[in-house]
Amino acid sequence: MSTDVFQRNPINQPRPLVGHNAVRGDAGLVAAVRAQAGDHADALLDSLDELGLEAGSAETREHGMLANEHPPALRPVDRFGTRIDEVEFHPSWHHMMSRGIAHGLGATPWVSDEPLPHLRRAAGYIAWTPLEPGHGCPITMTYASVPALRSDDALAKEWTDLLASTSYDFGLREPHTKRGLLAGMGMTEKQGGSDVRTNVTRADRQDDGSYRLTGHKWFTSAPMNDLFLVLAQAPDGLSCFVVPRICPDGTRNPVHIVRLKEKLGNRSNASSELEFHGAYAQRLGDEGNGVRTILEMVAATRLDCVLGSAALMRRAVAEASWHVSQRAAFGATLIDQPAMTNVIADLALESEAATHLALRLARAVEQPHDEHEMALRRMALPLAKFWVCKRTPTVTVEAMECLGGNGYAEESGMPLLVRESPLNSIWEGSGNVNALDLLRVLAKSPDAVEAWRREMACVAGEYEVLDRAVDSALSDLQAASSDLVTAQGRARSLTARLAVLLQASLLVQHSTGEVADAFVASRVAGEWDGVYGTLPASADVRSIARRALPA
Incomplete structure (x- = not known):
């Protein structure tokens, strides 16, 4: 029994869970990988060693905590009053995003020629994201955008390689000048929620084949991502559109961030309400087939x-x-x-x-x-x-x-x-x-x-x-x-x-x-x-x- 009545050097307190490999040190995860990877299991696990060690480090644990302690802040205008609609994040958020993308957790599997890239990503996602779950949202949406983009060969060719990049390049700039892109989605509206067929956001067809969107989205996360897949009502029905934050001419698309949501959790991730004021958009898929x-x-x-x-x-x-x-x-x-x-x-x-x-x-x-x-x-x-x-x-x-x-x-x-x-x-x-x-x-x-x-x-x-x-x-x-x-x-x-x-x-x-x-x-x-x-x-x-x- 200790005689230190103040226990300033306490005994019987566990050490922090750091300094381990979050992939190889997890018997259940390794078993699940081996079950699905078969003969490729050893190579797949080898490819996750860097991620596993980093996920098990004290540095990554600290970055995850800091990103949640310092939530994002909306900056609707600059100091001169010019509309900018930007969100600022803590440096630890950028660290988690940069490393997650570098480890191939974004859209990288869609262009990979390695065996079982989606399974590799899944195992890495399980090991990496619980250190800071909020940044998993933009990483997920970036991954998920590619199969939808493939409904249009030209749009898939234009965007996929940049979405699949392992470089995190934050900020609103002309997308084709960046080293990597992130994608998001905007589906739900105030009046309908999951019933997206009640959406009222309007898509007006232009002479050059593009569209202009007017309306709102009630819950759109990661508004600083580079492009969004958005549902809106076109002349022939509910349709899907690609909406970039920066237009092809380099100007800012009139996508206004109304506010950021105050959420129970997921605090590091900016979830917003958006308004489109004649926002430039490209149609993805046929008019009327937006849900599909x-x-x-x-x-x-x-x-x-x-x-x-x-x-x-x-x-x-x-x-x-x-x-x-x-x-x-x-x-x-x-x-x-x-x-x-x-x-x-x-x-x-x-x-x-x-x-x-x-x-x-x-x-x-x-x-x-x-x-x-x-x-x-x-x-x-x-x-x-x-x-x-x-x-x-x-x-x-x-x-x-x-x-x-x-x-x-x-x-x-x-x-x-x-x-x-x-x-x-x-x-x-x-x-x-x-x-x-x-x-x-x-x-x-x-x-x-x-x-x-x-x-x-x-x-x-x-x-x-x-x-x-x-x-x-x-x-x-x-x-x-x-x-x-x-x-x-x-x-x-x-x-x-x-x-x-x-x-x-x-x-x-x-x-x-x-x-x-x-x-x-x-x-x-x-x-x-x-x-x-x-x-x-x-x-x-x-x-x-x-x-x-x-x-």
Whole structure:
């Protein structure tokens, strides 16, 4: 027992979680990469070594904290009163952006000739972004813009290479003079939200083939990005447009930033309300096909919502397991006390299941011409977006509790994760939107249901309870398909069940036996009381908890 009554050199306080490789030191992430990368796994992990070491450094941790402590500031006019509509960011924001783009987390995979570039990016995104989640938003939108731009060969050729650059070049300048570009999107309006068909922003066709936009957007993040994909009403219906901040003649496009949103979390990221006052735009895709065109971008941003939520889980569980492995109370290290061992193991199960599902979806992006992979993506993306993003707040809050009062203090970094955790469930379609998207898939893509069934068939016969659950889910899918209206009331339940079963299939195939057994028993068989730390006695909680420790 220490005799230092003031504990100015305290004992029994964990060291900060720094000085490790955030990729290779994460057993669950490495397992998920190996599961999807196959023979390319070693090379892929080698390519992430620099990112992993940087993500695990004290410097990056500090930059992430500072970017959130110093939120962006709107500068609508300069000191002479000239309209400039700019946002200023703290230097730590620029550091995180510069390094994230340099590590290839933007649109780089779309032009890469390396094997599995989307999977590599996904693993890197999970390791990098939870240090400072806000900057993940412009990085995500930049990545997601390219598949939508490909609906017009000329526009794709004009913008893709600069969007795929690994150079971060901040500031409003003529885009083709910059070393790299960032993209954003503007869909929702005050009166409609997710119902974008009610949009009132007008697009007037010009004699030179361009358009001028007049109207507003209610929620547009990263307004300092170089170009935006925007929905507006053209003469022939709702259409998609490319709107640059700087016009081809070098003048500033009349895109006015009304204000920046005050948000629960994601504080480092500037989320704005915009007005277009005759803003120059180029049409992307045919008039009247705006939703179909921009959905390619939405699908990619939804994938990053899943990746980002899995990232928050992994970071939260890493912090919790690290803390309890070094903190003692009541005569034993916390991680070795049965109640805490069960909590950490339970959190680790949730996190690893999310990680495997996220990387499975990223793997599907690698094969755009494979019918099974594309059908699975149509089915599994709304499942994962709904379920993984819903589970994230529960994980981050429980993980914060593992640190006790230390975790409730801002300096621990845990409140940042907790505030961020609900966001991905809201952005790019809330829970109901994604659950109802599942019903749309049932109506339009029966091959997607077959793709899900084939994935589950990979583990047929491994667990009787899992086989029964799959049969029950397939029966419910058939019933839902026959009455889609009535099924709307059950859509969330069905979506959650299908997601959990797909997670179980991936863990049974690719994780350890201890993880698979505990997940099937708790999440499928129901040997679980719905709160973390209630895994059944059959679960090898000690092995699972120890596996969650950062190495």
